[in-house]
Structure formats: C-alpha cells, structure tokens
Amino acid sequence: QVQLVESGGGSVQAGGSLRLSCAASENTANNYYMAWFRQAPGKKREGVAHISIRGGTTYNAASVKGRFTISRDNNKNTLYLQMDSLKPEDTAMYYCAAGRYGGIWTSESTYNYWGQGTQVTVSS
Numbered sequence: 001q002v003q004l005v006e007s008g009g010g011s012v013q014a015g016g017s018l019r020l021s022c023a024a025s026e027n028t029a030n031n032y033y034m035a036w037f038r039q040a041p042g043k044k045r046e047g048v049a050h051i052s053i054r055g056g057t058t059y060n061a062a063s064v065k066g067r068f069t070i071s072r073d074n075n076k077n078t079l080y081l082q083m084d085s086l087k088p089e090d091t092a093m094y095y096c097a098a099g100r101y102g103g104i105w106t107s108e109s110t111y112n113y114w115g116q117g118t119q120v121t122v123s124s
Contacts (some may be wrong), residue, residue, distance in 0.1 A: 002026055002113040004096050016086050016122070022079040022096030022115055031071050033099045034072060035111060036081045038092035038120075043121030045095070047106035049081060064090075086122045093117040 003025035012018055015113055028034065033053055041044040049070035050059045058070050069082040079096050098110035098112070 002028060002098050003097060004030065004053060004113055004115035006094065006096050006115045006118040009120045011121040011123065012086055012120055014087055014092045014124050017082070017084045018086065018120060020081040020096075020118060020120075022081075024077040024098065026077070026078070028074075028077050028098055030074075031100060032113075033102060033105075033110075035097045035099070035105060036079075037097060038090075039095070039117075040089075040092040045108060048094070050105035051079070060076060061106075071121045077083055080097070083120070086120075088122050088124045090105060091122050092106075094121050117124065 005023045008018060008020040035050040036048040037045050037046050048061050048064055049068055051070045051072055055072050060068060067085045071080045095117045096115045098113045099111040
C-alpha cells in the first residue's frame with residue numbers, strides 16, 4: 001500500500017508560481033509511474049502531467065504545456081509539479097497518483113494510489 005501526501009498548494013495571483021510536492025510512503029523509485037491530476041468545481045478530474053519510473057519521459061496536458069514541469073526525486077520518493085505563469089483557470093484541487101503499470105496516462109484507471117489533494121487558487 002502506497003500512501004501519497006501532497007503539499008505546496010495555496011493562493012496566488014495570476015502570473016505567479018507554485019511548486020507542489022508529493023511524498024510517497026515507500027520506495028516508489030523503481031516501481032511506479034506517477035502523475036498529477038486536477039479537479040475544478042463542477043468538472044471532471046483531468047490529467048495534468050505524467051512521468052515515467054526513471055523520469056526520462058514526461059507528458060503534459062495541452063493546457064499546461066510550457067508552463068508546468070513535472071519531475072521526481074527517486075532518492076527522496078518525492079514527486080514535484082512546478083507551476084509557472086499561473087492562470088485563474090488553473091484553480092483546482094491537485095492530486096498526485098501512482099501506478100504500477102503503464103497505460104493511458106490521462107486515464108484515472110491507470111493509477112492505483114491517490115493522495116488527498118492540495119488546493120490551488122489563482123486570482124485575476
């Protein structure tokens with residue numbers, strides 16, 4: 001059982017930056033693909049970014065490409081999401097997820113474990 005704990009959310013003005021972290025409870029370095037999802041009020045949860053087990057391959061949603069960067073530190077069992085040039089439409093609860101096997105990275109069913117989320121609010 002992998003436990004994931006997100007941190008780093010908060011309120012920021014448009015154009016600002018935040019860095020989200022996700023600490024895993026056990027060694028995810030050699031075993032899990034990881035991703036960030038988000039869910040805005042009244043909307044479905046959507047994939048934001050995905051990273052391979054070793055960190056060599058990443059994917060980003062078109063809406064965040066060029067602004068968000070996913071990374072991982074396998075020595076610390078920690079996943080990150082650097083968010084720059086934030087927009088009001090980025091306001092959402094952000095979740096990290098871990099999956100043992102590859103699949104469609106934007107599909108929630110690809111991931112076995114989820115954190116509780118951290119709120120990001122961007123004001124105009």
